[in-house]
Amino acid sequence: METRKPPSLPRVLLVEDDTISQAYFRAVLEALPAAVDAVTTQACALARAETVRHDLWLVDLNLPDGSGPDLLQRLRARWPQPPPALAHTADADPAVRVAALQAGFRDVLVKPLATAELAGAVRSALADAGDLPDWDNAAAAMALNHDPANVQALRRLFLEELPGARDEVLSSARRGDAGALRSRLHRLQAGCGLVGARRLGAAVELLRRTPESMTALDRFDHAARDLLR
Structure with missing residues (x-):
């Protein structure tokens, strides 16, 4: 009997410098399930993206060494056919949301996030990229x-x-x-x-x-x- 190779998990680049928030994001993402590459800075995100093709970028808008929109621009320069990108921030200012959407993020998630909201947004983004199976x-x-x-x-x-x-x-x-x-x-x-x-x-x-x-x-x-x- 032929043994089928199990489908690979979607891989998410999570950029979040807060330890507690990163642990929460990772737990929700891995429960989807998804494989998570978690980093804390723009420099680490760029280094990780040099060697790994991700299915989703989940990026904090405010990082210790730069901004989320700037990181998105640099990631897209590395990957001309980029995956979807979601932004997350604790700033609920509508102007921040508009600027992030204009920069190319698919959606802006405002922290603190309920598990269902985070999981739903990620599932939608992955489905938009065609990375989810019909049946789980x-x-x-x-x-x-x-x-x-x-x-x-x-x-x-x-x-x-x-x-x-x-x-x-x-x-x-x-x-x-x-x-x-x-x-x-x-x-x-x-x-x-x-x-x-x-x-x-x-x-x-x-x-x-x-x-x-x-x-x-x-x-x-x-x-x-x-x-x-």
Whole structure:
């Protein structure tokens, strides 16, 4: 019997100089799961990026030896086809957010961050880069007490209901019914977590965060249709 090589974990470059915050970020990221390269300075980040291709850059906007936007510019000079980048900061000033987005960050996360918010933003960014699998068997097994029969049964039920759920999401989004969209996405996200529909779950989270985005809606549609093939 041929032995399949397990898929490699997405690799995240975490740039955070605060010890407590770095430990928290690492714990959340590794639970996704993801492999984490954690550094504390711009110089260390650049050195690490010289030898490793990351799937996501998660960068503090204020570093001991420079700024997050400056680091992003230098990382992109090293990698002309860069991965998505998320900024994090303790500064909730809207002007800081606007400047970071203009510098090229995909989103700005304001600390302190809830675990669900951090995990959701990272999953969405990785899904945007195409790095998440359709099915996460380990997550499904953990959610359902490691019972393969339960996993398969719930996945069958999930796939039976998915066409209707997809139609409801698309219809609500296109007619601008934010309440119906939010409600349907909430229920669908719970199901994705139980059955390990990882890429669709990330697309649902992205659409929940940016319901006005046609890109997010298209990403959701593609992820749902891929599961239904």
